[in-house]
Amino acid sequence: MPTLLALLKEDLANARAHDPAARGDVENALVYSGLHAIWMHRLAHRIWCRGGAGRGVARVLAQVARFLTGIEIHPGATIGRRFFIDHGMGVVIGETTEIGDDVMLYHGVTLGGRSLEKVKRHPTIGDGVTVGAGAKVLGPVTIGARSAIGANAVVTRDAPADSILTGVPATIRPRRADQRRPLVDPGCYIVGDGDGI
Numbered sequence: 001m002p003t004l005l006a007l008l009k010e011d012l013a014n015a016r017a018h019d020p021a022a023r024g025d026v027e028n029a030l031v032y033s034g035l036h037a038i039w040m041h042r043l044a045h046r047i048w049c050r051g052g053a054g055r056g057v058a059r060v061l062a063q064v065a066r067f068l069t070g071i072e073i074h075p076g077a078t079i080g081r082r083f084f085i086d087h088g089m090g091v092v093i094g095e096t097t098e099i100g101d102d103v104m105l106y107h108g109v110t111l112g113g114r115s116l117e118k119v120k121r122h123p124t125i126g127d128g129v130t131v132g133a134g135a136k137v138l139g140p141v142t143i144g145a146r147s148a149i150g151a152n153a154v155v156t157r158d159a160p161a162d163s164i165l166t167g168v169p170a171t172i173r174p175r176r177a178d179q180r181r182p183l184v185d186p187g188c189y190i191v192g193d194g195d196g197i
């Protein structure tokens with residue numbers, strides 16, 4: 001298992017790759033709430049997995065992260081490498097969520113449950129999936145690798161790999177090869193400091 005420091009460096013490189021507005025590592029480490037949230041989650045998750053009284057500590061850490069970032073990740077959630085949350089505020093990730101590698105979420109995303117039973121009740125998100133702003137993925141559904149979930153979609157069904165999901169409830173269509181470009185926040189091209197124009 002990589003050390004927390006190695007993951008931290010990988011996360012910083014990942015922020016640069018996903019957000020054209022990202023600049024130096026020191027600045028990014030200070031200003032990206034999504035990085036703060038995943039770093040605190042990685043620590044809380046390791047404590048959670050040891051079980052026992054530490055689970056209370058893990059919950060408190062998650063709560064501190066929520067207070068600081070507006071991003072709520074249950075310490076039981078399993079999250080892969082190079083995970084990135086852009087903008088962050090209003091994200092909720094439930095306890096039994098499983099997220100693969102290279103997944104990106106925007107603000108307002110809920111990976112939530114539809115049942116109060118203590119079973120696997122949250123989504124499984126495949127490698128390379130992007131979840132647009134405000135989208136809700138509810139229940140123990142599986143979203144196949146490299147899929148894209150549109151902004152404000154509500155997803156309650158499984159989707160195969162390479163899907164695009166949009167609408168309420170979400171309809172699923174194949175994601176063509178030419179649509180597999182990474183989705184990035186174009187903000188810097190609108191309000192940039194000159195570098196990006």
Ligand SMILES: CC(C)(COP(=O)(O)OP(=O)(O)OC[C@H]1O[C@@H](n2cnc3c(N)ncnc32)[C@H](O)[C@@H]1OP(=O)(O)O)[C@@H](O)C(=O)NCCC(=O)NCCS
Binds near residue numbers: 150184185
């Ligand atoms: C869903 C998404 C991935 C589709 O990307 P795409 O395949 O390139 O889609 P297109 O732009 O070619 O649009 C295809 C159709 O889907 C519609 N569509 C696109 N996004 C949609 C959405 N979120 N909800 C509903 N319909 C959507 C388009 O209007 C278009 O409809 P039309 O064929 O009737 O004209 C993308 O539009 C999206 O929502 N990305 C999330 C971006 C985001 O959250 N950004 C936040 C930045 S802060």
